[in-house]
Amino acid sequence: MFIEQLQHHDSVMHNISRRGFLKTLGIAGSGLVLGVTLPSFSPAYAAESGNGEMNLFVSIDESGEVNIICHRSEMGQGIRTSLPQVLADELQADWERVNVVQGLANASYGSQNTDGSRSVRHFYQTMREMGASARTMLEQAAAEKWGVPVEEVKAIDHKVVHQSGKSLGFGELAAAASKLTPPDVASLVFKNKQDFKYIGKGLTIVDMHDIQTGKTQFGQDVHMEGMLYASIVRAPVVGANVLSFDKDAALKTPGVADVVAMPERSFPVGFNSLPGVAVLASNTWSAQQAAKKLSIEWTQHENQSHDSGAFLATLQERVKSKGKVQRSVGDAYAELDKAENTVQASYSVPYLAHATMEPPAATAVFKDGQMEIWACTQTPQSTQNTVAQVLGLEPSQVKVNVTLLGGGFGRKSKPDFSVEAAILAKHSGKPVKVVWSRENDIQHGYYHAISAQHYQAGLNDKGQVSSWIQRSAFPSIGWTFSGNTNEPQSWELSLGFGDVPFQLPHLSCESHEATAHARIGWIRSVCNIQHAFALGSFVDEVAVAADKSTPQMWLELIGEDANIDPGQQGFEFSNYGETLERFPLDTKRLKHCLNEVIAKSGADKPTAANEAWGVSVHRSFVSYVAVAAKVKVDNNKVTVLEMHSAIDAGTVVNPDRVKSQQEGSMIFGLSIALLGEISFKEGKVQQSNYHDYQVLRMNQCPEIYTHIIDSDAVPGGVGEPGTPPVAAAVANAIYHASGKRIRDLPVKNHMQV
Amino acid sequence: MISFELNGDKVTYEGDPNMPLLWYVRDELNLTGSKFGCGVGMCGACTMHLNGQPVRSCSTPMAAANGARVTTIEGLNSEAAVAIQQAWQKLDVVQCGYCQSGQVMSATALLENNKQPNDQDIDMAMQGNICRCATYHRIRAAIHEASDTLAKEVS
Ligand code: FES
Ligand code: FES
Numbered sequence: 024m025f026i027e028q029l030q031h032h033d034s035v036m037h038n039i040s041r042r043g044f045l046k047t048l049g050i051a052g053s054g055l056v057l058g059v060t061l062p063s064f065s066p067a068y069a070a071e072s073g074n075g076e077m078n079l080f081v082s083i084d085e086s087g088e089v090n091i092i093c094h095r096s097e098m099g100q101g102i103r104t105s106l107p108q109v110l111a112d113e114l115q116a117d118w119e120r121v122n123v124v125q126g127l128a129n130a131s132y133g134s135q136n137t138d139g140s141r142s143v144r145h146f147y148q149t150m151r152e153m154g155a156s157a158r159t160m161l162e163q164a165a166a167e168k169w170g171v172p173v174e175e176v177k178a179i180d181h182k183v184v185h186q187s188g189k190s191l192g193f194g195e196l197a198a199a200a201s202k203l204t205p206p207d208v209a210s211l212v213f214k215n216k217q218d219f220k221y222i223g224k225g226l227t228i229v230d231m232h233d234i235q236t237g238k239t240q241f242g243q244d245v246h247m248e249g250m251l252y253a254s255i256v257r258a259p260v261v262g263a264n265v266l267s268f269d270k271d272a273a274l275k276t277p278g279v280a281d282v283v284a285m286p287e288r289s290f291p292v293g294f295n296s297l298p299g300v301a302v303l304a305s306n307t308w309s310a311q312q313a314a315k316k317l318s319i320e321w322t323q324h325e326n327q328s329h330d331s332g333a334f335l336a337t338l339q340e341r342v343k344s345k346g347k348v349q350r351s352v353g354d355a356y357a358e359l360d361k362a363e364n365t366v367q368a369s370y371s372v373p374y375l376a377h378a379t380m381e382p383p384a385a386t387a388v389f390k391d392g393q394m395e396i397w398a399c400t401q402t403p404q405s406t407q408n409t410v411a412q413v414l415g416l417e418p419s420q421v422k423v424n425v426t427l428l429g430g431g432f433g434r435k436s437k438p439d440f441s442v443e444a445a446i447l448a449k450h451s452g453k454p455v456k457v458v459w460s461r462e463n464d465i466q467h468g469y470y471h472a473i474s475a476q477h478y479q480a481g482l483n484d485k486g487q488v489s490s491w492i493q494r495s496a497f498p499s500i501g502w503t504f505s506g507n508t509n510e511p512q513s514w515e516l517s518l519g520f521g522d523v524p525f526q527l528p529h530l531s532c533e534s535h536e537a538t539a540h541a542r543i544g545w546i547r548s549v550c551n552i553q554h555a556f557a558l559g560s561f562v563d564e565v566a567v568a569a570d571k572s573t574p575q576m577w578l579e580l581i582g583e584d585a586n587i588d589p590g591q592q593g594f595e596f597s598n599y600g601e602t603l604e605r606f607p608l609d610t611k612r613l614k615h616c617l618n619e620v621i622a623k624s625g626a627d628k629p630t631a632a633n634e635a636w637g638v639s640v641h642r643s644f645v646s647y648v649a650v651a652a653k654v655k656v657d658n659n660k661v662t663v664l665e666m667h668s669a670i671d672a673g674t675v676v677n678p679d680r681v682k683s684q685q686e687g688s689m690i691f692g693l694s695i696a697l698l699g700e701i702s703f704k705e706g707k708v709q710q711s712n713y714h715d716y717q718v719l720r721m722n723q724c725p726e727i728y729t730h731i732i733d734s735d736a737v738p739g740g741v742g743e744p745g746t747p748p749v750a751a752a753v754a755n756a757i758y759h760a761s762g763k764r765i766r767d768l769p770v771k772n773h774m775q776v
Numbered sequence: 777m778i779s780f781e782l783n784g785d786k787v788t789y790e791g792d793p794n795m796p797l798l799w800y801v802r803d804e805l806n807l808t809g810s811k812f813g814c815g816v817g818m819c820g821a822c823t824m825h826l827n828g829q830p831v832r833s834c835s836t837p838m839a840a841a842n843g844a845r846v847t848t849i850e851g852l853n854s855e856a857a858v859a860i861q862q863a864w865q866k867l868d869v870v871q872c873g874y875c876q877s878g879q880v881m882s883a884t885a886l887l888e889n890n891k892q893p894n895d896q897d898i899d900m901a902m903q904g905n906i907c908r909c910a911t912y913h914r915i916r917a918a919i920h921e922a923s924d925t926l927a928k929e930v931s
Binding site: 238239240241243244246252277305306307308309311378379380381382427428429430431432458460461679683684686687689690691712713714718719720721722724726727 | 791792795796799802803804806808809811812813814815816818819821850868871872873874875898899900902903905906907908909910911912913914915916
């Protein structure tokens with residue numbers, strides 16, 4: 024989870040070539056195996072620890088095959104390629120002889136949660152250390168074999184070469200190296216940047232061929248002998264339970280084996296399964312058909328009065344008045360009264376669903392007191408722990424296998440679907456695959472929270488901002504886990520709100536209460552979505568009022584080159600779990616991205632009459648992204664023509680994957696801006712499939728250009744930071760092209776898209 | 777009884793004729809390359825070729841397959857398909873990969889019907905295939921690339 028704090032320890036390398044448990048990973052042998060201990064994590068919600076145990080591995084067997092255990096989930100970000108390529112580079116290995124093995128859920132890996140854009144950020148250095156350690160040991164083994172000083176040998180291209188020209192392959196050295204003590208990490212010599220062979224290169228992702236030929240296994244694809252397929256009808260209102268249902272009608276459907284009431288639930292909802300009724304059948308189709316015949320009656324719950332339109336109106340009213348102060352400097356209110364000119368505006372973003380291309384799916388088998396699960400999960404350990412807890416098992420009785428993920432975006436870090444499979448497998452004694460339909464996915468998600476923002480600025484006679492007030496209100500993710508949290512938490516406000524990168528003498532950042540009426544979760548870039556939309560739009564509005572260009576306004580508001588510490592102005596800033604020393608909020612990098620995107624896109628150049636550019640910039644997941652979007656507006660119809668981004672994500676391991684993540688996250692942002700909306704009436708989600716919860720299609724996809732800023736800084740997040748600035752850039756472009764200001768997303772509610 | 781040719785092999789089926797082809801192929805034959813994305817013909821993840829034309833197998837009842845020639849991603853091997861797969865590889869199109877067998881099926885069908893599609897033809901043929909990871913503009917470029925390869929092979 025992105026809320027966890029990383030405690031910085033030094034990693035320690037262990038030679039574990041002879042440890043028995045490696046057999047379970049399928050990598051035991053007589054070769055060299057190095058493991059490393061990573062610092063422990065203290066996650067807020069999922070009890071996962073990796074205290075003092077092994078969590079990453081590299082092995083080299085006697086045939087010279089290198090196995091790298093990847094303990095993060097692959098969901099399109101290329102992590103099964105990026106992490107190993109760092110290690111292989113330091114090892115001087117031949118990429119063709121490197122295999123990537125998916126790690127099982129195992130507390131000894133440390134956190135395996137794959138979200139918060141931090142896989143590369145957290146493991147880059149560790150991967151380099153492991154590669155360099157193994158390389159050093161192979162060199163030492165060769166030197167000992169030849170009886171020469173180690174200075175005379177050098178690893179290169181999967182072998183160790185002596186200056187005389189003789190050489191030994193990694194495979195030939197593996198056994199000897201496995202008897203050595205790993206070098207002290209502090210003594211390791213790393214490759215220079217100019218010698219990198221794989222780091223910084225766009226290697227093809229390791230799963231490419233299988234994906235193209237339909238051979239890969241996703242969560243939906245798991246198949247086992249004698250397996251039953253489950254379709255579940257879940258409570259349409261969060262808080263309701265099953266009152267009654269027609270078991271017989273469903274049971275009579277051909278192919279149906281059983282009809283099972285899922286356990287009742289109360290609050291907090293957490294990662295638990297939802298109440299409802301499951302149909303188990305010999306194929307998906309029979310299960311889905313029978314599920315339509317259940318005629319379920321539900322108990323009443325007060326959430327059935329939830330109407331998202333009315334709810335938003337309440338939030339919008341609330342943010343017009345002063346809220347709970349989260350960060351403040353000077354006296355923004357007194358200064359506002361004195362201002363020559365004032366600007367104010369309110370913004371809103373609706374509930375959003377992930378709609379991953381692959382709906383959630385999990386398969387479980389319960390045999391001899393052991394539960395085994397195959398799932399497309401971003402969080403194997405929290406799956407293991409939640410399943411154990413719900414079924415009254417020990418975590419050691421639950422084994423979780425991670426399949427490939429057909430998209431994650433945060434949805435698949437909630438293990439509710441694996442809990443369902445486990446309950447049904449235990450009940451039936453057979454393997455059970457729970458297949459979520461698209462309707463299930465759209466209507467029973469963990470939604471991005473609906474939100475309202477209000478901004479006010481005071482300007483002096485020179486058009487300079489003298490006072491700035493901003494407010495935010497939305498139901499908190501904290502509610503999902505506590506059942507009673509009713510206001511935004513500081514870590515949520517740390518996502519683009521309390522960390523507003525402005526150096527102003529008078530500033531007030533405030534939050535307001537909001538009650539949750541649905542399962543609230545995190546979706547690609549989380550609260551940065553609403554905060555970056557509101558901030559980026561308001562800066563544009565202030566620029567218009569001050570008769571300045573939008574980039575000019577940004578540069579004035581951001582001010583001098585500096586590292587900003589919002590903590591000094593009273594804000595509890597979580598900074599994505601990182602320290603400000605290691606990952607400062609650096610205004611220089613922010614401004615550089617903005618300048619760069621304008622230079623590269625030509626956003627400052629004139630356009631045709633009904634076309635215009637819009638820009639925005641945002642720091643999230645300790646990376647910096649500026650976006651320039653060009654749109655055309657014809658008779659109230661919006662066409663997005665081009666989108667450019669400049670991203671500073673520190674050191675980049677695989678530029679092509681950064682580029683593809685940037686393309687993906689920007690289109691994800693464009694889907695949100697133009698189309699994304701989940702609404703509730705009588706407590707129920709109104710949308711059900713891709714026809715009414717639309718996502719961008721090829722014919723709506725603009726030209727995209729990504730400009731990666733060259734940097735030696737510690738790697739930042741990639742995968743999420745491209746999303747936040749898009750909506751504001753597009754809405755600003757629409758305004759400049761047509762005079763129409765979109766303050767309530769999505770655009771489709773106001774214009775044709 | 778329903779019988780048809782699947783990837784060159786003859787198959788017979790005696791169950792519910794309303795069952796969609798997708799579920800028969802995935803659940804009963806355990807060929808899982810064709811994906812389930814929406815079940816209502818809105819996403820293209822389940823695309824197969826029925827007598828050479830792309831169809832959404834989630835919305836194609838078994839009855840409609842009777843006597844037909846059906847190809848899934850596992851059985852795709854035409855010249856156009858190879859060109860498409862090579863172009864996909866060259867341009868690193870794939871992200872999570874879930875939509876990609878459907879994309880490859882639709883793109884192959886496009887090139888088999890139209891050797892030199894322009895951007896508009898591509899948008900038209902491909903807009904039924906959603907990619908939530910948004911690999912769209914790489915798909916567009918890869919189709920052009922494959923079409924160029926095919927043109928070269930002919931000349
Ligand atoms: S699953 Fe068939 S079109 Fe979506
Ligand atoms: S590659 Fe992930 S949905 Fe297309």
